[in-house]
Amino acid sequence: MENSEIVTVKDLIKRYPIGKGEFTALNGIDLTFGTGEFAGIVGPSGSGKTTLLNIIGSLDIPTEGSVVVLGKSIRELNHKQAALLRRKHMGFIFQTFNLLPVYTVYENVEFPLLLLKLSAAEKKKAVMDSLEWLGLTDKMKSRPAQLSGGECQRVAIARAMVKKPELVLADEPTANLDSENSHHILQTMENLNKDLQTTFIFATHDDKVIKYLKRKILIEDGKVSADDVITN
Amino acid sequence: MIRFLFKGLLRDRNRSLLPILVVTAGVSLTVLLHCYITGVLGDMIEFSAKYTSGHVKIMTHAYAENKNQVPNDLALLEINDLISNLQIDYPTMEFVQRINFGGLLDTPDENGETKKQGIVAGIAVDLISENSEEIDRLNIRSSLRKGRLPEKPNEVLISDEFANKLEVKPGGTVTLITSTMYGGMSIQNFTVAGTIEFGVQMMDRSGMIADITGVQNAMDMNDACGEILGFLDSPNYDDIEAMNVENTFNDKYSDPNDEFSPVMTRLKNDSIMAGYFDYVDSFVGIIVAVFILAMSIVLWNTGLIGGLRRYGEVGVRLAIGEEKGHIYRSMIYEAILIGIVGSFFGTLIGLGFSYWIQEVGIDIGDMMKSSKMMIPSVFRANITTPAYYLGFIPGLFSVVLGTMLSGIGIYKRKTASLFKELET
Numbered sequence: 188m189e190n191s192e193i194v195t196v197k198d199l200i201k202r203y204p205i206g207k208g209e210f211t212a213l214n215g216i217d218l219t220f221g222t223g224e225f226a227g228i229v230g231p232s233g234s235g236k237t238t239l240l241n242i243i244g245s246l247d248i249p250t251e252g253s254v255v256v257l258g259k260s261i262r263e264l265n266h267k268q269a270a271l272l273r274r275k276h277m278g279f280i281f282q283t284f285n286l287l288p289v290y291t292v293y294e295n296v297e298f299p300l301l302l303l304k305l306s307a308a309e310k311k312k313a314v315m316d317s318l319e320w321l322g323l324t325d326k327m328k329s330r331p332a333q334l335s336g337g338e339c340q341r342v343a344i345a346r347a348m349v350k351k352p353e354l355v356l357a358d359e360p361t362a363n364l365d366s367e368n369s370h371h372i373l374q375t376m377e378n379l380n381k382d383l384q385t386t387f388i389f390a391t392h393d394d395k396v397i398k399y400l401k402r403k404i405l406i407e408d409g410k411v412s413a414d415d416v417i418t419n
Numbered sequence: 420m421i422r423f424l425f426k427g428l429l430r431d432r433n434r435s436l437l438p439i440l441v442v443t444a445g446v447s448l449t450v451l452l453h454c455y456i457t458g459v460l461g462d463m464i465e466f467s468a469k470y471t472s473g474h475v476k477i478m479t480h481a482y483a484e485n486k487n488q489v490p491n492d493l494a495l496l497e498i499n500d501l502i503s504n505l506q507i508d509y510p511t512m513e514f515v516q517r518i519n520f521g522g523l524l525d526t527p528d529e530n531g532e533t534k535k536q537g538i539v540a541g542i543a544v545d546l547i548s549e550n551s552e553e554i555d556r557l558n559i560r561s562s563l564r565k566g567r568l569p570e571k572p573n574e575v576l577i578s579d580e581f582a583n584k585l586e587v588k589p590g591g592t593v594t595l596i597t598s599t600m601y602g603g604m605s606i607q608n609f610t611v612a613g614t615i616e617f618g619v620q621m622m623d624r625s626g627m628i629a630d631i632t633g634v635q636n637a638m639d640m641n642d643a644c645g646e647i648l649g650f651l652d653s654p655n656y657d658d659i660e661a662m663n664v665e666n667t668f669n670d671k672y673s674d675p676n677d678e679f680s681p682v683m684t685r686l687k688n689d690s691i692m693a694g695y696f697d698y699v700d701s702f703v704g705i706i707v708a709v710f711i712l713a714m715s716i717v718l719w720n721t722g723l724i725g726g727l728r729r730y731g732e733v734g735v736r737l738a739i740g741e742e743k744g745h746i747y748r749s750m751i752y753e754a755i756l757i758g759i760v761g762s763f764f765g766t767l768i769g770l771g772f773s774y775w776i777q778e779v780g781i782d783i784g785d786m787m788k789s790s791k792m793m794i795p796s797v798f799r800a801n802i803t804t805p806a807y808y809l810g811f812i813p814g815l816f817s818v819v820l821g822t823m824l825s826g827i828g829i830y831k832r833k834t835a836s837l838f839k840e841l842e843t
Contacts, residue, residue, distance in 0.1 A: 246738075267742055274740020285735050289430040294423070299739040301420045346739075 193354060193386050194220040194243055198252035201238055201409075212238040214409040216252070220388060222353065225380045226402035227389040235409040236390040237358055243388065244277060244356045245269040257353060274302050278347030278385075280357035284339040286331040286346075293318070293327040296345045303350060317349040320382075321375060337368030341375065348379055358390045366395065373399045424749055428756070434725060439761045441721045442818055445714040446765025446810035447772065451800070453707050453809050454773035458801035460699040464656060464692065466619075469556050470542070472689045473515075473648025474661050477501075477668070481678040482645065489519045491600050494643045495681060501672075502647065508671070509664060511652040515553060516644035518543035518634050522597030522605075524577070524627065526585045535585040539577075539595065541627040543634035543644075547572065556650070559615060559628065565589050566613025572633035574612040578626040582614040589613050595627075599639040607637035618797050649683075658696075661685035707809070714813035719821035725754070727825050747826045754822035755815065762814030769810060776800035 199216040202209045212235045220226060228236040241247040242254050245261050246269075254261040257276050264272065273279075278299075286295050296317050300310045318324050321341040331339055340360060347355050357376075361369035377399055380387050389396055397403060405413035428435045468474055478486060481493040495501065498516055505514045524539040545551040546559075546569045554560055554568065564579040566589025577585070577593065587593055591611050599605045609629065617623050635641055651660055665685045674680040687696050729750075736746050780797040 244738075270737070270740045270742045272740070273738065277740070279738040281738075285731060287427065287732060287735065289427050294426075298423070298735075301423050302739065302741055 191222050192219050193222050193224075193257060194218070194388070195255045196239075196243070196252070197254075199239070199242065199249050199254060200251035201235070201242065201247070202250045212409055213242075216406075216409075216411055218404065218411065218414070220386055222386055223380065223384040224386045224388070224402060225377065225400060226387070226404060227391055227396060227400040228404050228406055229390075229392055229397055229400075230406040231392060234406045236392075236406050239406065240356050240358055240388065240390040243354075244279065245272050274299070275350070276353045278350070278352040278355040280340075280343050280347050280355065280360045282359040282362045284331070284336075284343045284363070286339055286342055288331050291328050291330055292323055292334070292342050292345075295331070295342055296323075296327075296349050299346060299350050313349050313351075317345040320348065320379060321345040335368070336364055337371060340364060340368070340372050344372065344375060344379075348383070348385070351383060352385065354386045354388070356388050356390075359393065360389065361391070361393050361396055369393070369395045421749075421752075424753070428753055433728070434753075435757065438721050438725050438757045438818065439764070442718055442758060442761025442814050443765040443768060445718050446762045446814040447769035449707075449710055449714050449813055450766050450769025450806050450810045451772050451776075452710050453703075454769070454800040454802050454806050455776060455798070456703050456706055457803055457806075458773075458777060459798045460703060461801045462799055464686070464695070464699070467689075467692060467695075468648075468650070468656060468686055471519075472686045472692060473646075474651045474656055475649040475664050475668070475683050475685050476689070477505075477514075477647040477649065477681045477683050478645070479679045480673075480675065480682050483682055483684065484678075489521065489645065491518065491520065491598075491638060491640065491645050492602060493679070494518075494600060494640060494645045495647060496643045496679070498644050498647060499642055501681065505647075505649070505668075508667070509649070512664070513552065513650045515545060515551075515556075515648050515650070516543075516631050517646045517648055518631060518638070518640065518644050519646070520597055520634060520638065522595055524581075524585065524625075525594040525596060526587045527592065527594065535587075537581065537585055538625055539581075539627050540622065540625050541595070541629055541634070543629050543631040545632075546628070546630040547632070557628070562615040562617060564614045564616050566611065569612040569630050571610075572630045572636065573607075573609050575609040575627055575629040575633070576613050576615045577611055577628075578623045579614040579616050580623045581625050581627070582611065587611055595629075595637060597638065599637075600643060601639055603639070605637050605639070607633075609633065647681075656686055658685065658687050661687070711809070711813050715817035715820075718813050718817035719824075721818060721821060723821040723825045725757075725822065725825070750822050750826050751819060754819045758811075758815035758818040761818070762811045765814055766807065766810045770802060770806060773800040773802050773806065777802060 196216050196218040199213050200211065201213040202211050216239065228239055230236050238247065242249055242261060243256060245256065245264060248262050256272065259272055287298065293314060297310060297314045300313055318327055321344055323341055323345060326334060326338060331342065334342065361372060364372060373396060376387055379385055391397065401417055403415050403417060404411055477495065479493050479495055482490055485493065502514050520541045520543065522539055524537055525533050526535045528534040544553040544557065546554060559568065559576065569575060585593065589611055593609050593611055595607050595609060597605050617626050631644065635643065649664065651657055662685055665683045668683040672680065673682045686692055733746055737743065777800045780799040782797045
């Protein structure tokens, strides 16, 4: 399924200043992700998985080494270029959904499209398609407060998928969901991965997510300690 | 995007209605305070103008030098000719004769003996001429408590409180014991036409208003009066116009070497009022500035809190690829909109209340019973031009400033902490 490289991480080191010293969150990471991967960065809390996700998502920059996402070196991007990369090519899924409570489901999903120069008809089609993928058509006029946790996360996925990004970064997407909803969400993402060839990279330590992964990258103390492709 | 954000603004009452209400309240208070202070202090100026100073005042040089003693023996003479000339020279102004006098007011019993007696502070004005505006100027008609307005020169009005003290009712007789212009003793009976309430404690204790003709007769002041007050055409005192009138009059009529020649002084140069004008300017300026500053801090906080509580929304917007500058600008536009709407309604409400206080007034007479100050006991607001835009200073600038500051906080945060912030 995978072909061209979408993310290339080389000799990545990330250090954070702590008091007078420094804390090394990532220490010499080498990874590549191809188009259509369904991969997870797993590991215990504090292992550096969210930091890696942040850097891949152009939300942070490497201290040393390089991270190239869709041909763009994260280190060399300014704020505007990083925003443009996220706007056009990336979707984010958060642990706590982070839907905007005053907007309807439809409007929440439409939100990322407002920054893209699309016609009203194109926007509407994209939103409706996304809602349909996630089975949310009947909820499109509801507000987030009227939805269950599982439904909220589905809206968040629809929001991340609406612009059909090449890369979706999901940080602990099932942490606030029960088992049934988690499986439902993961099946949905798995289907989207298959149908749209979108690359999914998860940061998780949840076994429910790990079971669905096609590739599991174990990070411990800022280093990759295992990188396994899982074949069913 | 703008339409989308505006929709959110309208739907999120914490983002729109609440800040607008806070801005509206702050701005309305600012406007109200400004109008009230301007009104109260202006009232005292107008009160002084109407009763004692006029916008300009003409006296003899000698009278002017001793005016605190009200020296009617140094009064202006041949005033009818002088007023005729003044009306030609200053056709838009009105000039009125005034005599301030003091003495004893005596109420006789049925045998003609003194029943009650009190010290009187009198003011003689033109009450019965057909074209006189003095009754309206001094607000006598609405101040009348008992009886009627004088119709004859020997009819007077005395304060209601004084009438009670003297045990005299409308229709009763009072005897004024005073001195003539030439220093002789004057004893003159007057009929009390009615009683009035001046709204000024000092006047209400022992005040009397008499027709000028009757007082001129009693004090041998035919074709003479202590002062001629001039009133400008505009309702509020205009110092520049008054100064022009003062200069031209003095150039034409005043002779510093003749102590009985007339001299004109304008309200602002009146010995009592001179400092008061400066005081009013400084006082209004300081109070309003302090209040605006205080309101600015409150409204600044509104902007700040409004910005900070949207940290989560800003995070999502950053994540979907919106530029920080775009987010920052949109927050400022929102603050401008809230500031304008809140300031508009605040100004409207502030002006509404101010108008009400301007028309109805606040009576503080009960609190001033022991006061010896000659100040009005009904305070009124005064809506001046600054009231229409003053509220926009705290209303608009402070909210925008608060949002800008909170925006800088958001702007400067590390994008990397997005995930963590969003998950707490």
